[in-house]
Amino acid sequence: MAEQRMVAVARDCPVRRVPTGEAATLPAGEFVTLTQALGGNYTVLWRGNLWRVDAVDAPCLGLPGLELHFDDPGDGRIHEEQVWQALETIYDPEIPVNIRALGLVYRLEVDQERGRVTIDMTLTAPGCGMGPVLVGDVERRVGLVPNVKEVVVNLVFDPPWSRDRMSDEAKLETGLFF
Secondary structure: OOOOEEEEOOOOEEEEEOOOOOEEEEOOOOEEEEEEEEOOEEEEEEOOEEEEEOHHHHHHHOOOOOOOOOOOOOOOOOOHHHHHHHHOOOEOOOOOOEHHHHOOEEEEEEEOOOOEEEEEEOOOOOOOOOHHHHHHHHHHHHOOOOOOOEEEEEEOOOOOOOHHHOOHHHHHHHOOOO
């Protein structure tokens, strides 16, 4: 986003503080400064702090949002392909490529009995301050998949992430394909 602009919050809006990931709510009627749009998510300045607005909540800011809906097959089961679809809607906070294409998801396990999805994932850099925000995005989006009752995200750094884990499409998009 080239220029910052002030917008009014149309309705209460869930946000996460950058970079700690602390959850909060922007109250309806507040004015915030829109500072960044990346990967469908938005960063706003409010009360001296930066806050991340998830793409599904962008209408709170009067912006187009991501409509994320999964049909419930009616069998009471978590469908792994829907979990992967949810993960493909989550973008690294600094690189406009989804976390699956970046190769950040190392393991996905579905426990049908408990309704739990466990995900081992990493970050492009171990010291990335946006890790808690990204984990919150994963918890929220995967939690929208039918029959998911719990999402457990483990940040792991072994093996270390490298661009070799990226899909060819992600390498092309970021200019790292050679």
